[in-house]
Amino acid sequence: MAALAGIGRMPDTIEDRAVVVQMRRRTPTEQVAPYRHRRDRPRLQKLSERLNGWLRDDLSALEAAEPVMPVEDRAADTWEPLIAIADHAGANWPHRARTALLDLQDESDDDQSERIRLLADCHTAFGSEQALPTQQLLRHLRADPEAPWADYGPRGDGLTARQLGKLLSEYGIQSGTVRFTQGRAKGYRRDSFDDAWARYTPELVTDSNSPGGPPREPALTLVRTPRDDLRGA
Template structure:
């Protein structure tokens, strides 16, 4: 396979079993898979953060597929800190950490050591020091390795982890043609692909080690450090993939902090309830927020009550809608001027996947 053919093969395999929010995330995750085989060429590694607004959106399934595609994949949930750093030190695995939000939802004393291991592991040479043996000898354990973290709510995650992460969003399956996962079948297909990836990585390792890829100015320094090895790989795959990778990075990493989506389905249902006129095809963000504030027994009236200017505002709206792939656009309003807002059609898919289903379940 050529490099672009490898990208296509990995992307197609991923798409067969999970529903992604957009193409940027598929390409990024695919390039990261190649990065796990070329980790010797990298001084830093970006963390992939698999998120979805709700349960049953395919996070665990994606980790199962990735386990068969990445270099020396190790899929875990609820692992202890000692097992975590010893495993990474011994084999420099590709860590696929499931249910991370549950880990950091527990009391801090228990999760702080795990946080330390993950925080330290994004740069080559990173270690954690522990006392070992009867003489309490101080031993440094390497914690540098590729990491993919999966969870539902992201607000429980420490900022230091979220700052190092690239968000990969998933949708709950509705009627997309997602295939049933059969381990032996997928394993056989993945083996053929991973053999090609390993050969490609070995051939390009020197070029990747010496690479100084161009970093878009829209990306901040911390994010740029993680994206650099991804860009180096993309540059080896041709101009088209290189351009697409930088576009994806700008879209995914220039965003502000990842936001918890626990209020997401409530927000979707309330927007649908308050957007009563189906013939009104567009609505400014400010109008959406004011309509939400009219609903009784909803959180929007008292949202951000501890802020200097309390109330649910367009920025809050955009943050909570982002995990659903809904972003504000420039729309034309009644007086002919323009404003930031939404097209009703932007919500149809999310209403179908989440808000309508929740109502039906009730």
């Protein structure tokens, strides 16, 4: 396993396969001992050596371990080595490790749900439009009283163009200069959302193809020719 640190969120492809620990700025009333390289590193190095020796002595048992996991699929694959180590350590570590897993997984699921909600709300805002100015898209999003966008942000000021761009960039969606009937303006094109909608909100894509939904372009059909058959022979 590797440790990555950064400011802000990392791409979904990384966070979905990682144990994400959110760091927060300490408050003025919180006292934290500062880290000093010359003073603290030797002690941490000794601890690292002890842990490494303990793991290597029992490596075969850890490799064969199949711990009971409180989650499934990708989350289970990510956490399994840590849970196996906790089970091997014994005492209250198995309980503590699984509690931490569930707590951190709940936070991750909440963040993921919020971003998928944004994709769904953008789909609603577009309707049958092929492009929307950024400010018009923001007005649509903030107008929904049941959505979190009207008071989004640390101060509750509402979703901004910058925040919208940052959230959507995780899906490869970017704004650009678009020609509208009123002139050129920064905005988003509908087709830039198509891949994210198909992957994360497929039910919306299906609904769009149903009667009453916005018409979509027909899928391309691959036609085989005799030359294609010869190449495959």
